[in-house]
């Protein structure tokens with residue numbers, strides 16, 4: 001039935017390329033959203049999760065390349081691998097600056113490394129069906145996670161409130177360059193999943209696993225930063241704070257996040273139906289960090 005099939009928007013496809021980037025963290029303050037450690041640290045969790053998470057994407061996709069029989073998709077996956085490798089490194093490069101400001105993320109990143117490298121790693125499985133099953137499970141997990149990276153990318157490209165409150169321009173540029181590339185390549189992981197498997201039960205199951213893991217790791221990360229921030233005296237982040245900051249527009253809104261769940265689980269979902277490639281391309285053309293300039 002055609003109305004239950006994923007419907008791609010062809011005009012949203014773009015050829016992918018990794019861009020060299022450069023960000024100078026020297027002048028970025030600890031609370032780069034001024035006077036708002038909660039928002040700062042909620043977004044800072046990205047620097048904890050993405051280096052290991054995106055390295056893991058690359059690791060899994062390199063194993064998947066031999067199974068791809070569609071040449072355009074293969075080119076997209078190679079472009080995706082290139083972009084995610086740069087993203088991972090760019091977020092990793094923020095960590096020494098956080099250490100300099102008195103926030104050592106090592107105890108938390110050690111747990112994230114274990115999560116991606118061991119729990120979601122290759123495991124010693126016999127060749128054949130078990131190995132292929134685990135590879136497909138991870139391909140589906142990446143598609144679910146990429147639903148959220150695209151959601152966040154689209155959000156940050158449009159989060160004008162962050163400019164209005166005076167958020168640090170270098171951090172905003174990192175987030176928007178990354179967000180724009182997430183919007184650019186938002187269909188790749190899902191199309192790869194459709195190409196290799198596409199089973200609805202696997203899609204739903206891995207969505208539930210990815211969503212639960214993201215919520216768990218994110219709230220732990222915010223708590224970790226708030227408790228270890230030497231300038232924060234009352235370190236008790238709460239869901240109510242998250243909802244309020246979402247309403248103010250400095251974080252994604254909770255209703256928007258909840259609405260994105262049934263969209264991913266709809267049988268006609270395709271990532272190209274969300275976000276705007278032209279907006280992403282326009283940002284990438286003007287991003288100081290992606291164009292050899294520094295703010």
Ligand SMILES: [Fe+2]
Pocket residue numbers: 054083084087088149178182
């Ligand atoms: Fe990324």
Ligand SMILES: [Fe+2]
Pocket residue numbers: 084146149181182185
């Ligand atoms: Fe991505």
